[in-house]
Amino acid sequence: MLATVASINSANRLKARLTEKYSVPSRVIQTPSSLTKEGCGYSIRFDNSQKSTVEKCAAELHINIRAFFREETNNTDTVYIKE
Numbered sequence: 001m002l003a004t005v006a007s008i009n010s011a012n013r014l015k016a017r018l019t020e021k022y023s024v025p026s027r028v029i030q031t032p033s034s035l036t037k038e039g040c041g042y043s044i045r046f047d048n049s050q051k052s053t054v055e056k057c058a059a060e061l062h063i064n065i066r067a068f069f070r071e072e073t074n075n076t077d078t079v080y081i082k083e
Contacts, residue, residue: 002043003054004031004066011042017057024050
């Protein structure tokens with residue numbers, strides 16, 4: 001699952017807190033261009049089962065999550081479904 005955020009700084013802060021406080025593994029990635037109108041942005045990739053923890057952590061840090069996207073693989077393509 002992806003949680004899109006406004007900046008690399010927000011993504012890094014969220015990732016660090018998820019790791020340190022909640023032991024949730026995550027990665028910071030550049031948001032796929034098909035998901036952003038501006039063509040740039042950053043996301044946190046994490047396991048679908050951790051969505052509520054990610055929401056809670058972002059609220060603690062006052063980080064706005066723009067959207068959540070579930071990732072599904074269709075043959076060789078990845079499809080993003082907005083949650």
